[in-house]
Amino acid sequence: MTTASCNVLLVYPRFNAGSFWNYGATCEMVGAKYPAPPLGLITVAAMLPETWNVRLVDRNTEDLSDEDLDWADMVMTGGMLPQQADSLAMIRTCKAKGIPVVIGGPDATSSPEIYVGADFRVLGEAEGILDAFIAAWEAGEREGCFTAEKFKADVTSSPIPRFDLLTFKNYVQIGVQYSRGCPFTCEFCDIIELYGRRPRTKTNAQMLAELDRLYELGYRGHVDFVDDNLIGNKKAVKGFLPDLVAWQKAKNYPFEMSTEASLNLADDKELLSLLQAASFFSIFIGIESPDPEVLVATRKKQNTRRDIAKSVHQIYDAGIFVLAGFIVGFDEESDQVATEISELIEEAAIPVAMTGLLYALPNTQLTRRLASEGRLHADFATDDPDTEAGDQCTAGLNFETRRDRAAILRDFKTVIDRVYGPEAYFGRVRNVAKMLNMKGANGSLFGAGLFHDLRLFGRLVWAMTFTNTTYRGPFWRTLIATAFTNFRAIKPVMMMLALYVHLGPFSRFVIKEIDKQIEEIESGAWNAPTLVAAE
Numbered sequence: 001m002t003t004a005s006c007n008v009l010l011v012y013p014r015f016n017a018g019s020f021w022n023y024g025a026t027c028e029m030v031g032a033k034y035p036a037p038p039l040g041l042i043t044v045a046a047m048l049p050e051t052w053n054v055r056l057v058d059r060n061t062e063d064l065s066d067e068d069l070d071w072a073d074m075v076m077t078g079g080m081l082p083q084q085a086d087s088l089a090m091i092r093t094c095k096a097k098g099i100p101v102v103i104g105g106p107d108a109t110s111s112p113e114i115y116v117g118a119d120f121r122v123l124g125e126a127e128g129i130l131d132a133f134i135a136a137w138e139a140g141e142r143e144g145c146f147t148a149e150k151f152k153a154d155v156t157s158s159p160i161p162r163f164d165l166l167t168f169k170n171y172v173q174i175g176v177q178y179s180r181g182c183p184f185t186c187e188f189c190d191i192i193e194l195y196g197r198r199p200r201t202k203t204n205a206q207m208l209a210e211l212d213r214l215y216e217l218g219y220r221g222h223v224d225f226v227d228d229n230l231i232g233n234k235k236a237v238k239g240f241l242p243d244l245v246a247w248q249k250a251k252n253y254p255f256e257m258s259t260e261a262s263l264n265l266a267d268d269k270e271l272l273s274l275l276q277a278a279s280f281f282s283i284f285i286g287i288e289s290p291d292p293e294v295l296v297a298t299r300k301k302q303n304t305r306r307d308i309a310k311s312v313h314q315i316y317d318a319g320i321f322v323l324a325g326f327i328v329g330f331d332e333e334s335d336q337v338a339t340e341i342s343e344l345i346e347e348a349a350i351p352v353a354m355t356g357l358l359y360a361l362p363n364t365q366l367t368r369r370l371a372s373e374g375r376l377h378a379d380f381a382t383d384d385p386d387t388e389a390g391d392q393c394t395a396g397l398n399f400e401t402r403r404d405r406a407a408i409l410r411d412f413k414t415v416i417d418r419v420y421g422p423e424a425y426f427g428r429v430r431n432v433a434k435m436l437n438m439k440g441a442n443g444s445l446f447g448a449g450l451f452h453d454l455r456l457f458g459r460l461v462w463a464m465t466f467t468n469t470t471y472r473g474p475f476w477r478t479l480i481a482t483a484f485t486n487f488r489a490i491k492p493v494m495m496m497l498a499l500y501v502h503l504g505p506f507s508r509f510v511i512k513e514i515d516k517q518i519e520e521i522e523s524g525a526w527n528a529p530t531l532v533a534a535e
Contacts, residue, residue, distance in 0.1 A: 004138055005051050009072035010165075012038035012058040013079050013086035018509065019391050020354050023172070026502040029459050032172045033061040039161060039175040039226060040105060044076065044126050046159035049134060056165040059086060069097055074137070078105030081361065082391055084114070091117045100142055102133070106194055110362040112145070124148030125180070125195070127158055151196030155180060156203055160213050173222035173258070176210050178202055178240065182229040184262065186286075187299045187365040188327070188358065191228040199232035204243045211247060215254055225259035231271060232262075241274035253279050253441050260284040263303050266311035272318035276440035281492055283315065284354075286325040289333065290344040297332045299365070309348040316349075316435040319442050321492050324350045327392070328412040329358030331402040338414035345419050349431035351496045352503065355415050357396025357408070374534030375400040393506075394513045400528065406521045413514045420507035422500075426474035429496045430481050438488035445491060460498050471504065 015022065023035050038058060045054050055071070057064050069075070077090045084107055094101035095117065103118035104126065112123055119142060122133050128148030136144055161176075168174065181199040182191050214223070231237055248255065257280040265271060265283070275283075289295055292304045312322050326341050334340075345353045360367040360376060370376040377398045393416075401408055418424060464475035475497060482493045520526035 005053065006137070007053045007071055007073040008048060008055070009068055009075045010041045010045055010054060010056045011064060011075055011077040011090055012041055012056070012060065013077060013083040013090060014059045016082045016391050018394060019082060020356070020393050020506065023499065023502045025505065026498050027172055029463055029498060029501050030172060030456050031169070033170045034058070035172045036175050036224065037166050037171050038079070039177060041076070042161040042163065042165050043158060044104070044130065045162040045165060047126060047130050054162070054165065058170070061167070061170040069093070069099060072099055074100050074102060076102045076104070078103045078108050080105065081107045083107065087115070088117070091115070106190070109194060110190060119143045121145045124150065125153035127155065128153040151181070151198070155200045156206060158202065160210050163214055163217055163219070168219050173224045174214060174219060175224045175226040176207070177226050178207055178230065179227045179232060179236070182232045184302060185299045187369070188361070190361045190364045193363050195228070199229070199236070201233055201236040201240070204240050207240065208243060208247050211255065215251060220254045221256065223255040223257055225257060227259060230259040230261045231265050234268065234271065238271060238274065241278055245274065245277045248279055248441065253444065255279065256281050256442060258282040263287065263306065263308065263311050266306065266314040272315065272320070275320060276318045276442065279441040280320055281442045282321050282323060282495070284323045284325070288325060288327045289330065290340045291333060291337070294330045294332045298330060308344060312348040312350060313435055316432060317437045319436050319438045319440050321432055321436060321496065322350055323352040323354065326353055326355040326415070327358050328355065328415065329397050329401060329408050333403070335403070335407065335411070338411040341415050342418045346424070346428065349428045349435065351425055351428045351432060352499055353419055355412070355419070356392025357412055359392050359396040360399050370399045371532045372534060374531055376532040377529040378532050379529045393510045400531065406518050409514050409518050413511055416507050416510055420503055422471055422474050422504065425500055425503070426478045429493055430478050432496070433482040433486050433489045433493050436486060436489045436492060438486065443488040445488065456498060457494060460494060463501055464497065471500070
């Protein structure tokens with residue numbers, strides 16, 4: 001039985017600043033510091049012994065002080081690939097101070113060799129291995145590597161995350177997780193390598209207990225289900241959503257929900273209806289490409305079985321707006337890729353279209369194939385905090401491309417330029433507003449977040465009217481058109497407009513960075529990195 005006390009400092013590393021998902025300007029506008037908190041770390045915190053004292057420092061929202069480090073008997077850190085540079089910096093800082101450092105998370109699990117400098121590596125899902133680490137620590141061990149058996153963690157044993165460690169006002173949204181894993185086999189995706197193809201779900205009571213805890217702590221507003229594919233196990237989620245609907249109704253809808261799902265969601269009207277009744281207002285979907293040859297080659301053939309634009313519109317008919325992902329740089333794409341992607345984004349009316357360059361993530365089918373072909377760049381690791389490692393917008397194509405590299409970059413730049421011009425973006429928002437069926441709970445204008453919504457509206461009007469006059473005309477045309485055509489859609493429209501406070505300037509940043517890369521290639525200044533030896 002655990003009796004010893006231990007001061008544990010949980011440190012969430014900084015994400016790269018120049019990221020599509022950073023939304024820095026939008027966060028600032030709504031009075032937050034970062035989009036979302038570290039759900040993984042606060043879940044790990046809940047698994048630690050009750051006698052251990054726990055503090056959390058999120059380096060995306062606050063500074064890490066010497067006093068924090070002096071207090072700690074142990075530092076636990078780790079995250080995703082875009083946090084790699086800061087994770088490595090944290091290891092060096094802790095080693096210099098003689099503080100044992102424990103690294104975990106998806107990047108350490110995918111690339112454990114990069115993190116050999118840590119005293120402990122806890123790899124894989126924490127539910128399957130953390131007890132072994134705790135036992136070793138309490139037995140006096142001060143180094144080691146603990147690896148969970150893949151895809152075996154019982155998520156029904158996962159505790160309620162330590163939401164009490166968070167400062168809610170620092171974040172735009174709070175995350176919860178219902179399931180892990182995805183049934184599909186997309187070649188470029190690392191989710192199936194980390195969590196498997198058989199989605200494992202929490203129990204209904206377990207999920208409602210997490211929402212109860214958030215509610216008891218006073219949180220109201222945006223809750224994101226961080227599942228990689230919420231509908232990976234349709235039977236389970238259909239069994240959960242009625243209970244979620246009843247919970248939301250009993251609590252007067254304190255939360256508005258978002259998540260990520262596959263495009264086949266559009267085929268299931270019952271499921272869409274349940275999501276709408278539960279107050280889901282947005283869903284991220286990986287579309288990747290409109291080209292069937294590309295989709296088949298990258299093992300995302302599920303998207304070839306339906307009209308993509310029509311499927312997106314069917315989701316709009318449930319009052320849910322779509323954010324989508326697109327990728328440029330596949331071997332099979334044609335030189336018409338810029339036109340094809342841009343036209344699909346316009347036809348489907350997807351305002352937030354995260355278009356990135358293909359990046360071979362560590363430990364994926366794509367990476368293994370490129371390595372076997374002798375085409376993979378060898379420079380995965382970086383400890384330069386200014387390097388945008390893993391950011392698909394400015395640091396993609398970490399392999400030898402089939403098409404001319406400069407041509408791919410020009411096509412990518414064309415897509416960004418076309419879809420994120422103010423008139424194009426705001427025009428798509430107006431089209432979405434016409435299609436959103438706001439008859440459900442997410443059509444309410446007077447929910448628990450009314451004060452927050454009014455404050456957002458005021459700040460948005462100021463930002464779009466006075467801070468950046470370039471957006472003034474299309475902004476007001478969009479608001480007025482929505483007021484007259486679908487007034488209940490004003491709230492999701494405000495959300496999409498608020499995102500442009502970040503996306504507009506960020507698109508210009510990306511274009512400048514890509515121009516530099518094209519210039520380097522065409523001037524002969526770019527030198528291809530060393531390649532991984534073909535197997």
